[in-house]
Amino acid sequence: DVKVTQSSRYLVKRTGEKVFLECVQDMDHENMFWYRQDPGLGLRLIYFSYDVKMKEKGDIPEGYSVSREKKERFSLILESASTNQTSMYLCASSLEQGAGEKLFFGSGTQLSVL
Amino acid sequence: GQNIDQPTEMTATEGAIVQINCTYQTSGFNGLFWYQQHAGEAPTFLSYNVLDGLEEKGRFSSFLSRSKGYSYLLLKELQMKDSASYLCAVRDFRGSYIPTFGRGTSLIVHP
Numbered sequence A: 001d002v003k004v005t006q007s008s009r010y011l012v013k014r015t016g017e018k019v020f021l022e023c024v025q026d027m028d029h030e031n032m033f034w035y036r037q038d039p040g041l042g043l044r045l046i047y048f049s050y051d052v053k054m055k056e057k058g059d060i061p062e063g064y065s066v067s068r069e070k071k072e073r074f075s076l077i078l079e080s081a082s083t084n085q086t087s088m089y090l091c092a093s094s095l096e097q098g099a100g101e102k103l104f105f106g107s108g109t110q111l112s113v114l
Numbered sequence B: 001g002q003n004i005d006q007p008t009e010m011t012a013t014e015g016a017i018v019q020i021n022c023t024y025q026t027s028g029f030n031g032l033f034w035y036q037q038h039a040g041e042a043p044t045f046l047s048y049n050v051l052d053g054l055e056e057k058g059r060f061s062s063f064l065s066r067s068k069g070y071s072y073l074l075l076k077e078l079q080m081k082d083s084a085s086y087l088c089a090v091r092d093f094r095g096s097y098i099p100t101f102g103r104g105t106s107l108i109v110h111p
Helices: none
Strands: A004-006 A010-013 A019-021 A023-025 A031-038 A042-049 A064-070 A073-078 A087-094 A109-113 B003-005 B009-013 B018-025 B029-037 B044-049 B053-057 B060-065 B070-075 B084-093 B097-101 B105-110
Touching (some): A004 A087, A019 A109, A031 A064, A031 A073, A042 B097, B009 B018, B018 B029, B018 B084, B018 B105
Antiparallel strands (some): A004 A023, A023 A073, A031 A042, A064 A073, B003 B018, B029 B084, B084 B097
């Protein structure tokens, strides 16, 4: 089975801190995604990557950046955390761009910014 | 852009059938997915439709009408463990194939 691992289940940070959320997948997937999930708003795409060193903005990229130096690892960076970035962050991966390729999700990181 | 609409919450009785609808507006449609998410857990894949019609998988079925921008997820013989959020996701081409999610439908199954 595909495993998508997020480094932290819960994280508490202070306003203005730089925050790194790490995601690793073990099935050689090309595509990786970062979503945030908020009550009443569903999952919203922050950034995605379809290859090493490639990144594309999703629907809500402001305040975030990403890094994909290795195929298996996709990092989400909050350059200066703010309280409105308190959320559940979900990483996902999929095999390739072909039709029908489902997403495999990590367990999520609940980030609280105080 | 996309507009994906699904009901916020539904309730049903154990053993019954429930239908969760999803409507969408998009260009470059490339498939519709349903995911299940139990509270505190990651979403997991349920079904995929890219052509019109019904796809059946055990107690769960998913239907798609591309001309109407409409899909539904049908759950039969409901069990208590089916209480979860059901997420509709539409994949379209925006330079790359990107799945965009609706806000999810919280299903509560009661005895």
